[in-house]
Amino acid sequence: MSKPTALRNLSKQTLFKKGDVFVLFGELFGRGYANGLVNEARAAGLTLIGMTVGRREADGSLRPLNAEELATAEANFGGKIINVPLMAGFDMDSPAGTPTPTAMVNEMTLKSWQEDKLDWAHIEACRQVGVARFKAAVAQAMAQLDALIPDGANAFFAHTMAGGLVKAKVFLAIANRIYKGRGDRFMSSQALLESDLGKLNLMNFDEVTANTFGHLIEGSAAIRARLEKTGGAARYTAYGYHGTEILIDGQYQWQTYTNYTQGYAKKRLEDIARAAWEKGVRATVFNCPEIRTNSSDIFVGVELSLFPLITALSREGCGAWGEAQYKACAALLREDASLETLLGNIHRYNVQPTMAGFRNFDAWPMNNTPELAELMIGTSEDITAMHKERTALITDLLSALVIEATGPLMFNEAAAPSAPVLWLNHDVIAKQLAALHG
Numbered sequence: 445m446s447k448p449t450a451l452r453n454l455s456k457q458t459l460f461k462k463g464d465v466f467v468l469f470g471e472l473f474g475r476g477y478a479n480g481l482v483n484e485a486r487a488a489g490l491t492l493i494g495m496t497v498g499r500r501e502a503d504g505s506l507r508p509l510n511a512e513e514l515a516t517a518e519a520n521f522g523g524k525i526i527n528v529p530l531m532a533g534f535d536m537d538s539p540a541g542t543p544t545p546t547a548m549v550n551e552m553t554l555k556s557w558q559e560d561k562l563d564w565a566h567i568e569a570c571r572q573v574g575v576a577r578f579k580a581a582v583a584q585a586m587a588q589l590d591a592l593i594p595d596g597a598n599a600f601f602a603h604t605m606a607g608g609l610v611k612a613k614v615f616l617a618i619a620n621r622i623y624k625g626r627g628d629r630f631m632s633s634q635a636l637l638e639s640d641l642g643k644l645n646l647m648n649f650d651e652v653t654a655n656t657f658g659h660l661i662e663g664s665a666a667i668r669a670r671l672e673k674t675g676g677a678a679r680y681t682a683y684g685y686h687g688t689e690i691l692i693d694g695q696y697q698w699q700t701y702t703n704y705t706q707g708y709a710k711k712r713l714e715d716i717a718r719a720a721w722e723k724g725v726r727a728t729v730f731n732c733p734e735i736r737t738n739s740s741d742i743f744v745g746v747e748l749s750l751f752p753l754i755t756a757l758s759r760e761g762c763g764a765w766g767e768a769q770y771k772a773c774a775a776l777l778r779e780d781a782s783l784e785t786l787l788g789n790i791h792r793y794n795v796q797p798t799m800a801g802f803r804n805f806d807a808w809p810m811n812n813t814p815e816l817a818e819l820m821i822g823t824s825e826d827i828t829a830m831h832k833e834r835t836a837l838i839t840d841l842l843s844a845l846v847i848e849a850t851g852p853l854m855f856n857e858a859a860a861p862s863a864p865v866l867w868l869n870h871d872v873i874a875k876q877l878a879a880l881h882g
């Protein structure tokens with residue numbers, strides 16, 4: 445059985461200094477992973493440069509940000525944003541005068557989608573239009589970026605793009621049932637993958653979540669070459685997901701959220717980093733723990749693996765600060781609930797044979813089952829109900845801690861990365877928090 449390559453110790457390496465440039469490839473949202481790196485880069489004195497995916501008009505056309513949107517985005521990010529729309533995926537692209545993949549999916553119904561067929565030659569033509577549009581936008585953005593990075597500087601390119609769910613009404617209803625449905629509302633992820641609709645989505649995930657990393661590395665080749673020639677360097681990071689080791693039964697064990705349909709695209713993302721590495725480009729995918737963000741909220745139950753981090757904090761030496769986190773978590777629960785009971789429930793959940801059956805690294809990403817949905821979504825609902833407020837969850841607090849830790853872990857390791865694909869498990873996350881606060 446193959447094994448994840450984990451980062452076990454904190455890197456103390458430094459490369460980046462004041463005057464170097466940090467480029468965020470993707471937009472920054474309040475709860476997003478990228479905040480960890482952005483904060484670290486800002487603290488190290490780097491110049492922050494952001495990108496945008498642009499905005500869609502009601503007719504589906506893509507445009508840059510308007511003056512007001514740009515000002516808001518730049519204030520939120522704390523740096524200049526290059527205003528070239530870098531929306532990836534081809535769900536809204538097509539050769540002129542022909543239907544887009546989204547329009548084609550809109551013809552399907554909740555009754556018919558498993559039998560509905562797509563015209564693959566046409567889908568491929570749409571994909572080519574989308575890829576050409578994205579690559580042209582990257583070239584335009586890189587030309588602007590080139591002028592903003594001085595000779596001899598180091599550039600840190602942080603890729604954060606992921607997504608690609610085709611935004612057709614019928615598919616959103618199906619996705620809701622696959623990721624949130626149990627009992628009568630359960631839907632099999634395998635049925636989706638076997639349908640043309642599912643295959644189209646996998647292609648779009650590949651374009652958004654994986655291939656954009658390749659286009660970034662390729663599109664910035666001239667900048668990289670200039671910097672290397674003048675005494676600087678370029679580094680690339682991306683956020684992966686491929687399960688996480690968390691404390692189960694007193695030991696760090698690999699586990700995963702299921703069904704993570706996007707997992708095929710995340711494996712492709714890892715392959716892109718490995719291929720770049722072979723060519724001498726320092727590109728590293730950091731496979732990160734499950735947290736709650738705008739993007740992951742659709743996956744009910746993904747947050748359950750966060751709770752054992754509370755135990756990892758004391759195990760890895762977070763001391764009094766770790767105890768304060770324990771108390772802060774406990775304070776979010778109702779009077780009649782306790783954190784001890786909650787952690788006991790999580791323990792029983794993790795050692796259930798149903799859950800253990802999904803801890804198969806080589807078979808990842810596996811499909812869902814009715815038993816899994818029942819157990820995972822049920823446990824998620826029960827644990828949420830133990831809180832005083834649904835808007836102030838322990839997993840919000842823990843997600844913020846994970847984001848904080850990934851900042852220095854990725855920033856420092858990227859200076860001289862040890863591998864193209866590295867897992868950040870709960871052990872090293874807690875060690876980093878201990879170093880920051882313990």
Ligand SMILES: NC(=O)c1ccc[n+]([C@@H]2O[C@H](COP(=O)([O-])OP(=O)(O)OC[C@H]3O[C@@H](n4cnc5c(N)ncnc54)[C@H](O)[C@@H]3O)[C@@H](O)[C@H]2O)c1
Pocket residue numbers: 469470471472473475476477478497530531532533603604605606607608652683684685731732733734735736737738739740746
């Ligand atoms: N949330 C988790 O549990 C988790 C775990 C491991 C890895 N990650 C990864 O972390 C990264 C950031 O995600 P996040 O969870 O912080 O959520 P987020 O919503 O903050 O970030 C999603 C990013 O994807 C970009 N994006 C979305 N659709 C796009 C499109 N069509 N074209 C181009 N860009 C698009 C957004 O601009 C944004 O930068 C992603 O790669 C995600 O897969 C997340």
